[in-house]
Amino acid sequence: MTRLRRAEGTRRGRAGGALREADLYPDVRDALAALRADGMWLGIAGNQTVRAGGLLRGLFSGDVDLISTSDDWGASKPDPAFFHHVAEAVPADVDETLYVGDRVDNDMCPAVAAGMHTALVRRGPWATIQWKSKEAEKLPTFRVESLLELSGLIKQFNATGR
Numbered sequence: 001m002t003r004l005r006r007a008e009g010t011r012r013g014r015a016g017g018a019l020r021e022a023d024l025y026p027d028v029r030d031a032l033a034a035l036r037a038d039g040m041w042l043g044i045a046g047n048q049t050v051r052a053g054g055l056l057r058g059l060f061s062g063d064v065d066l067i068s069t070s071d072d073w074g075a076s077k078p079d080p081a082f083f084h085h086v087a088e089a090v091p092a093d094v095d096e097t098l099y100v101g102d103r104v105d106n107d108m109c110p111a112v113a114a115g116m117h118t119a120l121v122r123r124g125p126w127a128t129i130q131w132k133s134k135e136a137e138k139l140p141t142f143r144v145e146s147l148l149e150l151s152g153l154i155k156q157f158n159a160t161g162r
Contacts, residue, residue, distance in 0.1 A: 018055060019052065019055035019056065019058075019059060020059075024059070025123065027147045027148045028147060029063075030148060031147035031150060031151070032060075032063045032064065032147075034148065034151040035150060035151055035154075037151075038151055038154065038155065041090065041091060041092065042063070042064040042065055043065055043066035043067070043068070043086075043089060043090060044066070044068075045066070045067075045068045045082075045086050046069065046070065046077070046101075047069070047070040047077050047082075047106070048069040048071065049071050050069060050071045050072060052069060053071065053072055056069075066089050066090075068085070070082060073085040077106045077107065077110060078105060078106045078107075078109065078110040079110070080110060080113065080114065082110070083099070083110050083111055083114035083116070084114065086099065086111075086116075087114060094114060094115040094116055095115055095116070095117070097116045097117065098116065098117045098118065098119055098141065098142075098154065099111035099116045099118050099119075100118070100121060101118070101120065102121050102122075102124045102126055102127040103126040103127065103130065104126075104130045104133060104135045104136045104139065105130070106126075107120070108120055108135065108136070108139045108140055109135065109139065112139050117142075117157075118139060118140045118141055118142075119140055119142040119144055119150060119153075120139075120142070120143050120144070121144050121145075121147060122144065131143075141157070
């Protein structure tokens with residue numbers, strides 16, 4: 001049975017500014033709490049600087065198991081090396097990992113190529129632009145409007161014994 005274990009979600013940080021609670025999408029805290037209550041291992045990984053990683057750690061250190069950035073790993077999405085680092089960091093098989101992102105090209109394609117399940121969240125300009133593309137409809141394991149949908153979808157997925 002597959003146990004999906006990955007979720008994330010923050011708005012893009014302001015240039016040079018601090019990342020604050022107000023910068024988070026409104027569903028992030030509740031979604032992380034629900035996934036944690038479900039027993040999920042949670043991580044945040046994305047194309048960010050070391051400095052942004054520190055800001056994310058300040059906001060999420062008690063909520064997730066891992067926070068890492070492309071600068072930490074020396075590889076940026078969509079480079080397969082980035083997703084190799086994700087797979088190495090997650091304490092589960094790659095086919096038990098759910099990578100959540102808002103871009104087909106940077107998130108869905110390389111995560112699927114790495115053997116991960118994926119969730120495309122419809123937020124930000126790229127998800128809006130790519131939402132109706134063939135890849136956006138075909139590649140993701142889940143397509144969601146809100147991170148709050150993930151807990152129920154993962155439970156249903158896991159119940160099927162995949």
